[in-house]
Every structure is written in structure tokens, then in C-alpha cells.
Amino acid sequence: MADTIMNSLKEMLNHLAAAVEQFLPRLLVMLMIIIVGWLIAILSKTIARRALALAKFDALSESAGTAQLLRNAALPAPRDLVASLTFWVVWIVFLLLGIDALGVVSLRDQISQVLLFLPQIFVAVLILFVGFLLANFLARAALLAAVNANLPFARLLAGSVRFLVVLLTVSMALEQIALAHRTVLIAFTILFGAVMLGLAIAFGIASQHLARQVLQKSFSPGEAEKEEEITHL
């Protein structure tokens, strides 16, 4: 009896030793991959920062209004943000590869799913970035056009343009990562329709006088000319 227990114990210890013997090199490989990955991530971050500096990315972001947006949200400068993003993407990829090197079968599928999901996340982030740039650009264009046309509520108009473009961008990004896409699509349709209807009603009620002026100006320019006769050129 005692021999049987001892043998079983011995066998178990042998199995454990064999498993540890098998696992230790994998652990070491994982640690190596993570450390090398960390170094590569730091290198990528530095390269990304330099490349963006050469491409005058800060000036571009400043002129597009993204830098201002990030400052308002207490986020780092656009160049730092993109460099940090590069660091984390690269390091996460190496982390996942390292975990995969452990050879845990149950984790392998999950990791490959995460790895397959990464490009989609990247595209979604890109959509968000371009969308925010476009939203700022269009909002500023609307604001300037409204101010130069002496329209009241210029900022409200610009804000509405920004809101609509951001709304469209966020729903596209969520659609990209397939996150509850039916819900997102339905919510977007309802929200977009409601906003447009609201704007149409508000515009119709609030700007009857303006619409009349615009139509009068279009169809009888002589009337409008009487208001202002100075020439600028």
C-alpha cells in the first residue's frame, strides 16, 4: 500500500518535474520575446516620433484643429499620442506572441482571435482620427462662412456640423470593429434622422426672415446692391 502511494507520488513528481522542465524554456522564451518586444516597441516609438516630426505632423494637426481638440481634452500632443499608440500596439503584439510561446492550448485560440482583431482596431482608430480631423475642418469652415455672412448662431451651426460628422465617424468606427453593429446602425439611423428633422424644423421656424432675404437677394440683386455700394478692389 505504502509502496503504491510512494510510486504514485514519485510518478507525479516525475511528471511535475518533466512539465516544469518543459515549461521553463517556454517561459524563458516568452520573457525574451516580451523584453525584445519592449525594446522594439521603444525603438518604434522613437522612429515614429522622428518620422512625424520630419513630416511636420504637429503643424498639420495644429492647422487641422486636432491639437486644440486634444489640448481641450487634456490629452498629450498629437505626435506624442501617435508615438505612444505605436509603442502600445507593437508591445501588445509581442506580449501576445510571448503568451502564445507558452504553448497553452486554451489560450492559443483566444490569442489568434485577438491578433486577427488588431487590424480592425487599427482601422477603427484611423477612421476616428480622420473623422475628427474632418469634423474640425468642416466645423471651422461652417463657422467662418456663417460669421462672414453675418449669420447669428454661427457657433451653434459649427457645433452641429461637428456633432454630425463625429456621430457618423463614431458609428463607422464601431461598425468597423463589429461592436453591436445592428444596435449601432439602428441607433445611428434614429439619432441622425432626429437631428436632421430637428434642424429642418428649427431652421424653418427660426429663419423665415433670412430665407426671404436670401430669395429676394437671389431673384432681385438690385435690391441687395442698394444696401452696400463700397467696392473693395
Next chain:
Amino acid sequence: MMKANPIAIEPGVPGPEPAELPDDFLRQLTAAGEVDILLFVPSLNNRDTIGHVMNALQLGLVKYFPRERTAVLNADGGSHDGTPQVVRDSIITDFRAFLAANPLRTMHRITAAYDNSKGSWGALELLLSAAELMRAKACAVVSPDLLSIAPEWVESLVRPIRRQEFDFVAPIYHRHKYEGLLIKNLVAPVFRAAYGFRIREPMGSEFAFSGQLASRLLESGGWQQRCCEVGPALGVMAAAIANDYRTCQSFLGPRIYQSRRQEPDLVQVFQDSVGALFQGLEADHACWANRDGSSQVPTFGFEYSVALQPVRVSRKRLLQGFRLGVEELGAILEAILAPDTWRAVQDLGKLSDGGFHFPDELWVRVVYEFAASYHRSVLARDHLLQALLPLYRGKVFSFVMETERATTAEVENRLEELCLACERLKPYLVERWSQEK
């Protein structure tokens, strides 16, 4: 270290491929042969006025240059209203009805079509090619929409080149004090301070240049791109000044033109003109950065005065535009203007209607800071120019208030003060310009 002048006219530098001239146009040029004076009228749907312009030009040539070989060239950009037909019908065969004399030499009239997709450069390119082939000694450009043109305009534009050997003639118009406010309050003062020449109409539609300058311009590469960007008048003038060609100006009289049914709005006019000025400053930086003060430009012609139609000004609208801009565009203006300037502009927004005054120094600082920001591309350039418009409205309101009862001489003095402020603050422009992007 001096930078190379980007618009230096270097004969060795090949330009873009010259436009292929149509056979019919070449035939007409060959038939006309060499000429001394070539007058140019580009047209696009100007049926109502072009006949009058063509007649005035022909009469001007016969009356003032009867012994010279002359030609009038009309280039049409694709009119739909029968403009080319009006041009063809506007031949004067017997000048005795007008002048009691006939030309001593044959006057040629050439018609051609230009590629309107290239903008005004397409027309000017045609003129330069014709001038080169016909070995013209003087060329003048005249707008097709003029109502006030007289034969004397030909003499005023061409004589300084033919008799005094100048290379570029800019126009001077007799204007109402509230006409050409953008030129008076922004373009001319900044141009004068930057380039160092007291030219009153840097963007005048009528101008003349020598055949020598035309040939050099045609050979030069970078300059053609410039003309596309800043327009022919400013482009040719800047090239003449930057390359030390002899420049003068000539008084033409009042400039009355037929208004188009769809006039471009102020935003478009402002964007085009101020954009061209800033673009020119950027391209000519090496030429203007080291110039101090300004010198008088020889001026020809008798500056007479006529009563002009009174001009109605909607002051309320101007001030409202300024205040709305300051109120709503804070975030944009803050990114363009220096903190002190922005504070001063905000203070202006709080002034009462009657007490409103936009000081010259502040206006000049605003314009220079916008020019430097344009150079550094702080914002999309169109947006930047649009952000300046409300402030310009404030300056115009202030100018109108100050000169309400002023005589022409007093208005001139007032504008001279603004020009001097621009010259005084030029080091500030140079400093802001050279700040890192």
C-alpha cells in the same frame, strides 16, 4: 546668407512647355509681322462693352502713335454671348470721322481663343507668345468690361515705355474715397512696405510692360507658376521690381466698369486678393526682407478730378461683422494673433459705435501676424484668410467714420499715415516671418 531669388528671371532656366499656338493664330501673327505696340484685351462674355473698348484702343493708337506699327489682340476664353462677333465688327476703317486723320501705317487686329481652364495665365501666356513672335516693343493689357476707357488710356500706358524706356507701367485710377478700400487699406500699404515702391494700384487690371520684359518672362520657369498663383498684374509687377526693371505708374482717370450679373462676393474677392498678396510675399521673401523704407515711383499723366457718384455705406453691417467675428472666432484668432494684439482687438469689440477707432498700428500688426501665420500655415490658408475678413470690416468701419467729411487730400494724407505705419512696423513682419514653423 542671401537666399536665391525664386522669381529671378534666369534665361537659362527652362520654363514649362509653351502652349501650342493654333495655326490660325500663327497665320494672323505672320501676316501682321513685327509690331512696335501690341495691345491686349482678354474677353469672356463681354458683348456689351468690348466694342467700345476695342474702338477706344484703335483710336488711341491712331491718335497718339500714328507712325508706329501696331496691333490689337483679342483673346477670348469661350464666350457664349457673341463677344468674338462684336470684336470682328468693331473695325474702324475710316478714322476721319473721329480724328480728322487716318493712321499712317496699317493697324492689325488679331483674334484668338485661349484656354480658360488655366485662368488668367492662359490669356497672358498667349500675349507673351504673340509679343515674342511679333517682337513687340511695348505691350499693354486692358480689361474688356470698361465703360470709362478713353483713347488717352493708350497713351498713358504705352508712352512711358516707348518714350521714357520704362519696363513696367502700373495704373493710377481716380477713385471715390470709398472705392477700392481693400487696396487702399491693406494691399497697397503692405506691398509698398514690403517691396519698397510707392505703387498705388498693385492689382490694377490695366498695365503695360516692355517687350524686353515680356521675352524674359516667357523664358523664365518659376515666374509662370507665380502668375497663376497671384494673378498677372501682381505677378508681372513683382517680377519687374524683383529684377530691377524700371517701373513707373500712369494716371488713367476714373475706372468705371460694367458690373457682372453674378459679382463674386466679398469673401471670394478678399480671399483672392489677400491670398495673392501673401503668396507673393512668400515667394519674394528674399527680395523684400532686406529692403527698408520706400521710394517714390515716377508718375505720369495729369491727375484730374471729376465728381463721382456718391457711395452708400452700411456702417451698421460693417461693425456688426467685426463684432460677430471677434465674438465667435476667438479660438481661431487666438491661434493666429500675438496675445497683446488679440487683447487689443477684443478691447475694440467692446467700444461703442461712436467711439470706435481701429488704430493704424494695431491694424498693421494684425495684418503682419496674419501674413506670418499664412507663411507658417498655422491654419488651412483659406480659413486663415476668411478669419481676417471680420477684422478688415472693423478697419473699413473705422476708416469710413474717420473720413466721413474728409476731402480727397485729407483722405490721401490719412492713407499715407497708414502706409508709414506699415513701413515703421516692417521689422516686426520680418521678425514674425522668420519665427520657426
